[in-house]
Amino acid sequence: MISRNLRHFRVFLAVGTSRSPTIAAARCNVSQPAVTQSLAKLEREAGGALFDRTRHGFFLTERGELFEKRLRRAMERLDASLAEVSARLTLTATVAQLQALIAVVAAQNFTLAARNLGLAQPTVHRAITQIEQEAGRSLFERSTFGLVPTRPCRELAKAAQLAFSEFDQVEADLGEFDGREVGTIVVGSLPLSRSVVLPQALARFRSQRPLQRVTVLDGTYDDLLGGVRSGEIDFMIGALRDPLPINDVAQEQLFHDSMAIVARPGHPLESSADLTPEILGQQQWAVPREGTPARRQFDAFFAAAQVPPPASILDCGSILLMREILQRTDMLGCISQKQAEAETLRGLLVALDVQTRWAERPIGLTYRAGWVPTKAQALLLDLVRQTAADPDGL
Numbered sequence: 001m002i003s004r005n006l007r008h009f010r011v012f013l014a015v016g017t018s019r020s021p022t023i024a025a026a027r028c029n030v031s032q033p034a035v036t037q038s039l040a041k042l043e044r045e046a047g048g049a050l051f052d053r054t055r056h057g058f059f060l061t062e063r064g065e066l067f068e069k070r071l072r073r074a075m076e077r078l079d080a081s082l083a084e085v086s087a088r089l090t091l092t093a094t095v096a097q098l099q100a101l102i103a104v105v106a107a108q109n110f111t112l113a114a115r116n117l118g119l120a121q122p123t124v125h126r127a128i129t130q131i132e133q134e135a136g137r138s139l140f141e142r143s144t145f146g147l148v149p150t151r152p153c154r155e156l157a158k159a160a161q162l163a164f165s166e167f168d169q170v171e172a173d174l175g176e177f178d179g180r181e182v183g184t185i186v187v188g189s190l191p192l193s194r195s196v197v198l199p200q201a202l203a204r205f206r207s208q209r210p211l212q213r214v215t216v217l218d219g220t221y222d223d224l225l226g227g228v229r230s231g232e233i234d235f236m237i238g239a240l241r242d243p244l245p246i247n248d249v250a251q252e253q254l255f256h257d258s259m260a261i262v263a264r265p266g267h268p269l270e271s272s273a274d275l276t277p278e279i280l281g282q283q284q285w286a287v288p289r290e291g292t293p294a295r296r297q298f299d300a301f302f303a304a305a306q307v308p309p310p311a312s313i314l315d316c317g318s319i320l321l322m323r324e325i326l327q328r329t330d331m332l333g334c335i336s337q338k339q340a341e342a343e344t345l346r347g348l349l350v351a352l353d354v355q356t357r358w359a360e361r362p363i364g365l366t367y368r369a370g371w372v373p374t375k376a377q378a379l380l381l382d383l384v385r386q387t388a389a390d391p392d393g394l
Helices: 006-018 021-028 032-046 062-085 095-107 110-117 121-135 151-177 191-195 198-208 221-230 293-304 319-328 337-344 375-389
Strands: 051-054 057-060 140-143 146-149 184-189 213-218 235-239 249-257 259-263 285-287 313-315 332-336 361-368
Touching: 006 021, 006 032, 006 057, 006 062, 021 032, 032 062, 057 062, 062 151, 095 110, 095 121, 095 146, 095 151, 110 121, 146 151, 151 221, 151 375, 184 221, 184 375, 191 198, 191 235, 191 319, 191 332, 191 337, 198 213, 198 375, 221 235, 221 249, 221 361, 235 375, 249 375, 259 293, 259 337, 285 293, 285 319, 293 332, 293 361, 319 332, 319 337, 332 337, 361 375
Parallel strands: 184 213, 184 235, 285 313, 285 332
Antiparallel strands: 051 057, 140 146, 235 361, 249 361, 259 332
């Protein structure tokens, strides 16, 4: 593990730029022995030499270049936000203080933030007070609902989260350099990807990376998007949005999908041909939540036929829950065509004959704009792309 010491990171970057410990010491306002100690500590933790020391100066090794590339991205982002709050914070802010800031912004309460960090409440309160003293202004507005962060405070917390994410990826890159599988890949999974694409891609990934930790998080689009933007989630898979909800993420289309209407095997409507919107409008339904692309298509199906929407609707975001409900009742479900195929091929559900042209919707990846994946993350992304293009291939 590399110690999260911002002063050591700045010293390293200064030496990398100037190729001189003496110049770096002057730029960072520390002694030359302090520079030497910082570099020695970082090299121990990084697993090897970061610089070749020559008569002509300090030159980055291959390991050092790998370390420097991500570290500079992280520190430039972080220092820009620190300077916006106060120039002094680029000299005085610590990782512990920034972790406290992130926690208070998320919880909007000192006690809850302290509990989430596993610290005493006075410790968190003191960290925020120290940042505010350096900034010369309050970063939170006190309200009856809790602590409301100011805009610069929110931006700083976001920049710190993204910087910490880059620090994690630095360690993953260095582990990769030494032939180790380090770090955790976090994937946000929307309903379609849970039964289509992602399971196959993960199986293929595991065969190549047996020890690499992967965490799959299920959730709503808005929740997962927040995790992607903060760096807590590396990428998510599911229905894309048009227009793009915010400009700090990017979307990559993998394929198009449409909708299907499903029921339990033996349902009274299973053998009916060309089911009309009027007939379907009289049925009970389990369908995706309001606001999702799938639900909008379901609602549009009846609106286009000028038929009142069904009176009995159960909002259901889980295909597993929907399947169990449909198998126990005569309710109908409206899900992705590819999800339906995964269920019908196993004989768990049947697709009904509904003669309509569903609008296609794009399915793909969402990740942070400018994100640079590690080798392990890039491998999983490539396997997702290949699986989407040819599920039975490879």
